[in-house]
Amino acid sequence: MTETLRPVAPEATGPPAGRSWAVALLLASASFLVLFDSLAVATALPAIGAEFGLRPGVLQWVVSLYSLAIGAFLLLGGRVCDLYGRRRFLVASLVLCTGATLLAGLAPTLPLLLAGRALQGVAAAFAIPAALSIAASRFETEPWRSRVFSVIAFAAWSAGLTGAMLGGFVTTQFGWRWVFLGAVPVGVAAVAATLVLLPDDRPRAARGERLDVAGALLVSAGLVLLLLGLQETGERAGLLRPVLFGGTGLVLLAVLVLVERRSADPLVKPRLLRSRRRAGSYLAFATYCAGYNAVIVIGSLALQQRHGLSAEAAGLTLSPVLVGGVVSSLLGPALLRRFSSRTLVVTAMALCALSLAMIATRDSVAGFLPWLVLWGLCSGPVYVGLTRECISEAPADDRGTASALFESMSHLGGAVAIAGYLTMLGAGVGFRATELVGAAVVALGGLLTFLLVPRRDTEPERSAAVDPGGSGDPVRPGGPGGPTRVSRTARP
Template identity: 30%
Template sequence: MDTLTVRSHPGTRAVPSWAILAVACLGQFMVILDVSIVNVALPSIRHDLDFSETGLQWVVNSYTIVFAGFLLLGGRAADLFGQRRLFLLGLGLFTGASLVGGFAQSQGMLIAARAAQGLGGAVLSPATLTIITTTFREPAVRARALGAWSAVAGAGGAAGALAGGILTDLISWRWILFVNVPIGAVGLIVARLLLTETRNEDAPRRMDFVGAVLVTCGLTAFVWGLVDTDTHGWGSVSALAPILVGVVLLAVFMFYESRVKAPLVPLRLFRSRSVSAANAAMFCISVAIFPSWYFLSLYVQNSLGYSPLVAGLVFLPQTFTIIVGAQVGSRVIARFGVRALVAAGGLISSVGLFWLGQIPVTGSYIHNLMLPSILTALGLGVAVTPITLAATTGVARSDAGLASGVVNTTRQVGGSIGLAALVTLAANHTRSLRNEGQAAASALVAGYGRALEAAAVLALLGALAALALPPLGRRGGPADVADRTDSGTAGGASTGERPASVAPGTVSRPG
C-alpha cells in the first residue's frame, strides 16, 4: 500500500495512505451528514422552537446556502494556505458551531449555528478532496480512493436521516448536533498527527471575499423569495422583491468574476465541455434528489405515524444502496465511460422519484417507500463518482482545488434551490386542494406527491444534460491520454492548460 511521509513531526515516519483516506472521508462524511441529519428531527424542532411550516426549512437551508456560498472560497483557500491548515480550521469551526446549535434556545440561535456549521463545512469539504488527490497519485489507486470518498459523500445524505431518527427518538433532537462534538474532537487530534501540510504554489495569492459574499447573499435572497411565495403568492412584492434582488446580486457576481484578477470562479473553467456538462448534470440531480429526503421524512412521521427512530430506519436501505452504487460506478467507468453512467444514474433516479410521487395517505412500506427509494438512491450512487470525475477533468493544475469546490457548490446550490422550490410547490398544491374541500391528510400527501413528481422531471433533465459530456473515462478513449502524460502536450484541456491531477485516471482532453 502507498505511504505518505509526514514532515510536520520530529523525525520522519511513514503513514499508511488508508489512514489519510479515513481522515479525509471522516471530514466529508460529517459535512454531508449534517445536510440531512436534521430532516427526521424537523417535527421535534418545530414543536420545541415554534417554527412555522415554511420557516422550518431554514433549519436546512441556512446550512446549505452558506455552505454553497463559501465553498468556492474554501477550495481556493485550500490551494493557497494548505490542506492541513484548512482541514483543521474547518473541522474546528464545524465542531464548535455544532455545540452552540445543540444548546439553541431560539429560532435565530439555531439558524445562526447552522449557518456557522455551513461555513465550517465550506472550509473543510474542499480540503478533504485535495488531501485525496495529493495523496493518491497512481491513477488506479486514486480512482478507488475517489470512489470511497464519493460513497461516503453520497451515503452521508441518507445516513443523516437514520442517525437523526435514532438520536431524536432515544435522546433529543439536540443530539443531532451534539454528536458532532466528540467525533470532531477525535478528528482534530488524528488529523494533527497524520496530515502533512501541502499547498499549491501556483495558486493566486489573493482571496475573493467580495465574490463569496455576493454569491451567498444572492442565493439567500433568491431562496428567501421562493419561500415567501408560499405565504404571499407569486405576484406579491414581498416575494418578487427578494427574488429580483437575488437575481441582480448573482448577475453582479458574474460580472465581478469576469473583471477581478483572482476570481472566486474563473469563468474560463466552463470553457471545458466536461466541466460545464458535469455541473449541469450535478445541479439537476441535486435539485431533484436531496429535497426528496425532506418530504419522505415528513411523510413517514406526519402521515404514516412513524416514530423518529422508525423513520430513520426507513432510510437504511438507501444508505447501503448509495454506497454500493458509488463503488460500482467508480469501478466500471473504464468499461462504460462517464457519459453513460451519469445518464443511467439520472434516469434510474427519475423512475424512483416518479414512483415515490404516487404515495397514498396510508402507504405500504415495501411498495410505496423502500423499492422506489432504493431506485432513487442507486441512481445517485452510480452517477456521483463519474460526475465528480468529469467536473474536475480538463482544468489547469493550479485550479484543481477550485474545480472540486465548483462541483460541490453546484450540489449544494441545487439542494437549496430545489428544497425551497419544491416545498413551495407542495405547500401551494396542498392549499389549493384544501380550498377545494379535500381532507387535510390527503391534501398534504398529494402536495408531497406533486413535489416528488416534479423532482422526477428534474432528475430526467440531469440525465439529458449528461449526454453533452465528452466520452470520458472509457478504456481506449481520450481519457487514457491523461494517464500517459503530465505535460498536457497529448491531452491539453479545452482551455489549453495542463490537465488537473484531480482527475483520477481519466481524461484530460474533451472528445
C-alpha cells in the same frame, strides 16, 4: 549512448501505500460530519422546539441557517483553499465546525443555537472543497483516483443513513443536545489526524495571486438572497418576499459577472467553465440533485399526505435510498475501471429517471419500494463518476474552486427544484405530476451528459495524469519531445 525515456510525472504524488486508507478515511470524515449533523438535527427539531417554545416558522431556521451558510460560502471557501492552502483551511474549518457544534450543543438560548448552526455551515463550506481538492491532488492514478471519491461518497451516504436512524434515538434517550455534543469528539479526532497525516501546502497567494474581495462579497450576498428567495417561494403564499430576495440576489450575481470579467484574479477562472466535460458534469449533478429532492422531499410529503404515514414512518420508508447509496458507493471504483465515467453516469441517470417515474405512478407503498432501492443503487456511480470528471480533471491549482462549484450544484439545484415542486403543489398540481416533472429533469440531465461530455478514446483511463494546462484532457508519456495529449472525440 541510448537516452532513457521517462514518463511524465503526475502533478502530485499520492501518499505511501500504508497511509492511503487513513488519508482517504480522514478526507471522508468531513462529508460524514456535515451530513450526519444535518439529518440528525432534522429529527431533533420537535424536541428543540419544545424546549425553546418555538413555532414552526422560527424552528425551521435551525436547519435553514445551516444550509444557507453552506450554499452562500462554498465558492468563497473553494477559492480561499486554492489560494491560501487546502490543508490549513481543512484544519481551520474542522476546528471551527467542532467549536460551533459544541456551542450549539450547550446553547442556553435560541440566538446562541442559531449562531452555532450558522458557524457550522460556514465551516462546512470551507471543509468540503478543501477535502475534495486534497483528494484529487493526493490520488492521481487508479485505482485510488476513483477509490478516494468512492470512500467520500460512502461516508456521505452512511452519514445520511446514520443521522436519520440515530438522530431520533439519541434525542429520545439522551436529549437533543447530544446530537451535537456526540459529534465533538469526532471533530477533535479529525483535526488531530489532519495535522498528522497531511503535509502543509504552499499558499499560491505567496506567488502573486490575490483574493478578489469585491467578488467574494458579491457572490456570498447574492447567493444568500437568492437562496432566501427560493426558500420563501416554497413557504409563503405571497410573492413579494420571494421576488424581493431572489430578484436582489440575481442583480448582485449579475454585477458579480461584470466585476469578475475585469478582475485579474477572478473567484472562478473562466477555464473551469469553458470545458465541456466540466460544464456538462456540473449540469448533470444539478439535475440529479433536483431529482433526489423529488424522491426525498416530495416523496416524504406524498407518503404523509397521500398514504397517511407518520413522519417517522415516511423516513423509514425512504431509507432504501440511503441503503442503496451506501452499497453503490462501494461499487463505484470497480465500475469506473470497466466503463468510462460518461457511460456510467448516463446509464445511471437514465435508470434514476425511470425509478422516479415508476415511483410517481405506483399506487401503493409496497409498489415503489423496489424503485427506491434502484434509485439508491444508481446514486453512488453518479456521484463518483461526476466528482472524477469535475474535480480530478480540473487544473491542479483550481481544484478547490472546482470542488466548490460541484457542491454548489447540490444546493442551488436542490433549492430551485424544491421551490418549483412546492409551487406546483401549491397551485394544485398533484404529487404524481410533480414527481414526473422531477423524472423529466433527471432524464434531461442524462441527455446533457451524453451530448456535452466528450467521449474518451481511451476508455477507461487508468493512470493518465491531468494536463496542467487547464484543458482537462489527460496526458500520457510521450517520446523525447515530451508528453503526448490523449485526443478527445467531441462526439456524443
